[in-house]
Amino acid sequence: AQSVTQLGSHVSVSEGALVLLRCNYSSSVPPYLFWYVQYPNQGLQLLLKYTSAATLVKGINGFEAEFKKSETSFHLTKPSAHMSDAAEYFCAVSKAAGNKLTFGGGTRVLVKP
Amino acid sequence: EPEVTQTPSHQVTQMGQEVILRCVPISNHLYFYWYRQILGQKVEFLVSFYNNEISEKSEIFDDQFSVERPDGSNFTLKIRSTKLEDSAMYFCASREDRGNEQYFGPGTRLTVT
Numbered sequence: 001a002q003s004v005t006q007l008g009s010h011v012s013v014s015e016g017a018l019v020l021l022r023c024n025y026s027s028s029v030p031p032y033l034f035w036y037v038q039y040p041n042q043g044l045q046l047l048l049k050y051t052s053a054a055t056l057v058k059g060i061n062g063f064e065a066e067f068k069k070s071e072t073s074f075h076l077t078k079p080s081a082h083m084s085d086a087a088e089y090f091c092a093v094s095k096a097a098g099n100k101l102t103f104g105g106g107t108r109v110l111v112k113p
Numbered sequence: 114e115p116e117v118t119q120t121p122s123h124q125v126t127q128m129g130q131e132v133i134l135r136c137v138p139i140s141n142h143l144y145f146y147w148y149r150q151i152l153g154q155k156v157e158f159l160v161s162f163y164n165n166e167i168s169e170k171s172e173i174f175d176d177q178f179s180v181e182r183p184d185g186s187n188f189t190l191k192i193r194s195t196k197l198e199d200s201a202m203y204f205c206a207s208r209e210d211r212g213n214e215q216y217f218g219p220g221t222r223l224t225v226t
Contacts, residue, residue, distance in 0.1 A: 043204060043219040044156075100161055101215065
């Protein structure tokens with residue numbers, strides 16, 4: 001079975017500061033990994049995905065994530081937070097392309113002016 | 114940009130009543146999914162659907178649940194006799210034939226009283 005752990009249900013950052021959201025996964029097969037963002041009253045929007053190509057993945061809105069197999073991690077970063085980054089972020093894993101997604105608990109990001 | 118839509122945005126029903134949640138996937142997508150998120154909990158996979166058949170379902174998806182693609186555009190989730198614990202946000206997702214990215218709708222908030 002697959003699982004995802006997101007450390008920290010809430011993260012508060014200052015505008016312009018680094019955003020770091022942690023995700024660790026468990027998978028018996030090489031995983032496909034995803035980060036989704038959910039803005040208030042909206043659906044889940046894909047930020048980026050890892051599908052066994054480059055380990056450093058760049059996504060939308062200046063976010064990137066690095067797949068580290070030895071650490072079973074897929075942490076999400078953004079060098080400089082913007083007020084518009086305030087949202088909830090979900091890490092997810094699947095065992096094959098298009099298979100069901102297993103989600104982490106989510107991390108809510110608050111950006112302070 | 115094409116998007117997944119869901120109706121209604123909020124549904125209130127009494128325990129024991131039947132509800133149908135509706136989704137319109139992106140038009141050229143062939144794979145469809147339902148997920149749910151109980152307040153304060155993780156997003157959970159319910160069912161996947163392809164070629165007019167269920168391809169995978171979770172333990173949550175018991176006999177009270179059913180899915181259907183009644184025409185070429187809609188994808189529905191029916192709960193036959195709702196329980197209080199069915200109260201959740203229900204997300205529909207779809208993906209294209211060769212893609213590994215699932216596109217999510219905005220969700221339907223179901224409240225069972």
